[in-house]
Amino acid sequence: MKAVHQVLNREQQRLDFQGALDALKTQDERNRMGQFATPTALALEILSFAEKIVPHGEQIRFLDPGFGTGAFYSALLRTFPASRIAAAAGFEVDPHYAGPALELWADTELDLHMADFTRQQPLEGVFNLLICNPPYVRHHHIVNGEKARIQAASARACGVQFSGLAGLYCHFLGLSHAWMVEGGVAGWLIPGEFMAVNYGGAVKRYLLDKVRLLHIHRFDPDEVQFDDCLVSSAVVWFRKEAPPADYNVQFTFGGTLSNPKICRMVPASVLRVEPKWTRFAQAQVHTGQEAPPLSDFFTIKRGLATGDNSYFILTASQISVRKLPFQFFKPILPSPRYLPQTEVMSDENGNPILNYPLYLLDCNISEIALKNHYPALWSYLQEGRERGVAKRYLCQHRSPWYSQENRPAAPIVCTYLGRSNLKSGRPFRFILNHSRATVTNVYLALYPKPNLARVFAKDPSAVRKIWETLNRIQPQTMLAEGRVYGGGLHKLEPRELANVPVPELAGLLC
Numbered sequence: 278m279k280a281v282h283q284v285l286n287r288e289q290q291r292l293d294f295q296g297a298l299d300a301l302k303t304q305d306e307r308n309r310m311g312q313f314a315t316p317t318a319l320a321l322e323i324l325s326f327a328e329k330i331v332p333h334g335e336q337i338r339f340l341d342p343g344f345g346t347g348a349f350y351s352a353l354l355r356t357f358p359a360s361r362i363a364a365a366a367g368f369e370v371d372p373h374y375a376g377p378a379l380e381l382w383a384d385t386e387l388d389l390h391m392a393d394f395t396r397q398q399p400l401e402g403v404f405n406l407l408i409c410n411p412p413y414v415r416h417h418h419i420v421n422g423e424k425a426r427i428q429a430a431s432a433r434a435c436g437v438q439f440s441g442l443a444g445l446y447c448h449f450l451g452l453s454h455a456w457m458v459e460g461g462v463a464g465w466l467i468p469g470e471f472m473a474v475n476y477g478g479a480v481k482r483y484l485l486d487k488v489r490l491l492h493i494h495r496f497d498p499d500e501v502q503f504d505d506c507l508v509s510s511a512v513v514w515f516r517k518e519a520p521p522a523d524y525n526v527q528f529t530f531g532g533t534l535s536n537p538k539i540c541r542m543v544p545a546s547v548l549r550v551e552p553k554w555t556r557f558a559q560a561q562v563h564t565g566q567e568a569p570p571l572s573d574f575f576t577i578k579r580g581l582a583t584g585d586n587s588y589f590i591l592t593a594s595q596i597s598v599r600k601l602p603f604q605f606f607k608p609i610l611p612s613p614r615y616l617p618q619t620e621v622m623s624d625e626n627g628n629p630i631l632n633y634p635l636y637l638l639d640c641n642i643s644e645i646a647l648k649n650h651y652p653a654l655w656s657y658l659q660e661g662r663e664r665g666v667a668k669r670y671l672c673q674h675r676s677p678w679y680s681q682e683n684r685p686a687a688p689i690v691c692t693y694l695g696r697s698n699l700k701s702g703r704p705f706r707f708i709l710n711h712s713r714a715t716v717t718n719v720y721l722a723l724y725p726k727p728n729l730a731r732v733f734a735k736d737p738s739a740v741r742k743i744w745e746t747l748n749r750i751q752p753q754t755m756l757a758e759g760r761v762y763g764g765g766l767h768k769l770e771p772r773e774l775a776n777v778p779v780p781e782l783a784g785l786l787c
C-alpha cells in the first residue's frame with residue numbers, strides 16, 4: 278500500500294515539474310524540440326495495453342528514448358509489479374527536462390541518460406518493451422547536415438531509408454529498432470499522418486517488412502480526450518520479429534485503446550497496396566471487386582435535414598386546424614421507429630397510406646408575399662421565428678429559411694442505424710416506397726441511375742424485384758461495409774451503402 282502511495286505521489290510531483298518546466302519555455306521552443314508530454318491517463322492506458330501484449334510473466338526491460346520527465350516510466354511503475362521490472366532506461370537530450378527527471382527518479386533503478394538519442398551507439402538487443410512519444414520535429418527543423426546523418430543512422434539501424442521529408446519521429450522509430458531484442462514489443466504514440474502522406478511510405482514499409490505490425494489505434498478527433506496536439510495521434514504496436522507471409526493487423530478507431538468504438542482486421546497484403554491507411558478502421562477492406570457495388574445502380578443520398586422536425590413536419594390535422602395552405606406541404610415518411618412495414622402503399626394522389634401521415638413544410642415564396650396571400654402560413658412562420666427556428670444553423674443557410682433541400686421521393690429507401698441482435702437479424706431495412714413521400718435524414722434514399730431508370734421505365738415490376746433482391750443481401754455483407762458503435766449499434770453512411778456488393782444485380786443491366 279505504501280509503495281502504491283509513493284508511486285502516486287511521485288506522479289503528482291512529476292506533473293508539477295512538467296507544468297513548471299513547460300511554462301518556462303515558449304510554444305515555439307517546445308515545437309522545435311517536440312516537447313509535448315503524454316497526459317497521465319493516456320500513458321497509463323498505453324502501459325496497461327502493453328501489459329496485455331507482452332508475454333505473461335516475462336521480465337520487463339523498458340526503454341523510452343524520448344523520456345521528457347518520464348510519463349511512461351511513471352506509468353510503467355504503476356502497471357507492472359516492481360518484481361517484473363528487470364531494467365529501465367531513457368534518453369532525454371534537453372537538460373531543462375533531463376536534470377529535474379534525474380533528480381525525480383534518482384532513487385529508482387532507472388538508467389536515464391542526458392544525451393541525444395540519435396547519436397547513441399545502440400545497446401543491441403537488450404530491451405523488450407519500448408514505449409515512446411517521440412519528438413514530433415518537422416524535417417525542416419532538422420538542419421545543418423543533421424538530416425543526412427540521422428537518415429543514414431536510422432537506415433543502418435532498421436534497414437529502411439526514410440524520406441528527406443520525414444520528421445524526427447520517423448527516425449526515432451528506425452533508430453530504436455536496433456535497441457530492441459528479437460520478440461520485443463514496441464508501442465509508439467506518433468502522428469497519424471504517416472498513414473496518409475507520401476513520406477510515410479517508408480515508415481509503412483518498415484512496419485510491414487521489418488517487424489510484425491500488431492495494432493494501430495487512432496483517436497477520434499471528435500472525442501476530445503486529450504490535448505489538442507494529440508487528437509490526430511495514433512498508437513502503433515508491433516513486435517520485433519520477421520513477419521509471416523500474410524497476417525491480419527488490427528485497426529481500431531475512437532474510444533480508448535482497449536475499448537475502441539470501431540475495430541477491423543486488415544490483412545497485411547491489403548495494407549501493402551492501400552496508400553491511405555487512414556481509411557481503416559472505418560472503411561471496409563476490398564480485395565478486388567468481385568461483384569458490382571450498389572453505386573453502379575443507385576445514387577444514394579441521406580434524407581433531408583430539416584433543421585427542426587418538430588416545427589417543419591406536421592400532421593394533417595395540425596395543418597387543417599391552423600388552416601395552412603396544403604400546397605406548401607409534401608408527404609414525408611415517419612421515422613423508422615413508427616414505420617414497421619417494408620412497403621409503403623400510396624393513394625391516388627401519391628400520398629402514403631399510413632395511420633398517421635406526416636407532411637413537410639417546403640415553401641419558396643417570400644414572407645412578404647405570404648403575408649398578403651397566405652396569412653395563416655405567415656403567422657406560422659412568425660411563430661417559428663419566435664421559437665428560434667429561423668436562427669438554427671441549417672435554416673440560416675437556406676433562402677428562404679423555410680424552404681427545403683431538393684430531395685424527391687425515392688422508390689426505395691433504407692434505414693441505416695440499427696442493432697444486429699434484433700429478432701430479424703437485419704439491422705437495416707430496405708423499404709419499397711410507392712408514394713411521393715420524401716424522407717428525413719434518418720433514412721438513406723436510393724435514386725436509380727439512368728441505366729436502371731431505363732429498366733424501371735420499361736418494366737415497372739423491376740422495382741419490386743430489385744427491392745426483394747436488396748432485402749436478401751446477407752446482413753453480414755452490409756455490416757462489413759458499415760461501422761459499429763459501442764453497444765452494438767451499426768451504422769451505414771451513404772458511401773458505405775454504395776459500396777455494398779450486389780452480385781444478384783450484376784446481370785440486370787446487360
Ligand SMILES: C[S@@+](CC[C@H](N)C(=O)[O-])C[C@H]1O[C@@H](n2cnc3c(N)ncnc32)[C@H](O)[C@@H]1O
Nearest residue numbers: 313314315343344345348369370393394410412
Ligand atoms: C513528445 S516528448 C515526450 C516526453 C515523454 N516521453 C512523454 O511522453 O511525456 C519528446 C521528448 O523527446 C526529447 N527529445 C527531443 N529530441 C531528442 C533527442 N535527439 N534525443 C533524446 N530526446 C530528445 C524532447 O526534449 C522531449 O522531452
